[in-house]
Amino acid sequence: MAHYYPKFIKKIIKDNGNSTFTVSLYDPKGKEIEVGVSNMFVADGSKLGAVSGKNDQVTWATVLEKSLIKWKQIYAGTSDIGGIATEYAASIFTGNGNSFAFASGKLSAKELKRAVIVSLQQGKLVIGGFKDGDLPVENKYKTVNFHAYSFYPSSNDAVLFTMRNPWGMLPLVSGGYSNGKEDGLLNIKDDGVIPPNVDIRVMEPGAAKAYANAGNIEPYTPPSYLPAPMRVAEYLLRTGR
Numbered sequence: 579m580a581h582y583y584p585k586f587i588k589k590i591i592k593d594n595g596n597s598t599f600t601v602s603l604y605d606p607k608g609k610e611i612e613v614g615v616s617n618m619f620v621a622d623g624s625k626l627g628a629v630s631g632k633n634d635q636v637t638w639a640t641v642l643e644k645s646l647i648k649w650k651q652i653y654a655g656t657s658d659i660g661g662i663a664t665e666y667a668a669s670i671f672t673g674n675g676n677s678f679a680f681a682s683g684k685l686s687a688k689e690l691k692r693a694v695i696v697s698l699q700q701g702k703l704v705i706g707g708f709k710d711g712d713l714p715v716e717n718k719y720k721t722v723n724f725h726a727y728s729f730y731p732s733s734n735d736a737v738l739f740t741m742r743n744p745w746g747m748l749p750l751v752s753g754g755y756s757n758g759k760e761d762g763l764l765n766i767k768d769d770g771v772i773p774p775n776v777d778i779r780v781m782e783p784g785a786a787k788a789y790a791n792a793g794n795i796e797p798y799t800p801p802s803y804l805p806a807p808m809r810v811a812e813y814l815l816r817t818g819r
Contacts, residue, residue: 582698621724664726682777695795702782705728706726707776710723710775742800
């Protein structure tokens, strides 16, 4: 959502100037509400224990995550957001829970590309993943299953589309993880193996649609950072989650 609707993210977060933020969300009945959070975030030793950017930096995503945790506690009686489905979480921010999905193996590579690109062109939010983990991609990286990736068009005609792991890094075929320089991007080609393993979910953008960037959708360009992996909880780094 942040890539395609950055203005919406800025709109729903208000910095109150007193170490607190007010975040605009939607309740289970679709009514817009405001949730207040402070700038105190969970710590993991000397590091941030919440979602973070590169080099363990607090980002707007950190603020949004805290507001989501508070929302979940109020309306669901638990602050646990581990494994929360994207279509469920997105609707809390956008006010629209409509979505549809294509299971892996249901579309040809050509149809899969069309579904992704046309949906993005229509302003939809598109996420997806892999049925199987540890499949090699680009002869270097491995897939992670039970995990949501975001989708982007590619400037390379030989690539169907690009999928981004939100960790900002990727497990390697050789073992361990990348240094994050590629920012979690996987170039998906029609190799007869990976496309049939991909599933996608297409979601309505709801309130975010009014804040779309003008012009054509653009490929994802990794930001310029020093090679430093995103801080991720150890249990999330286990493939198969």
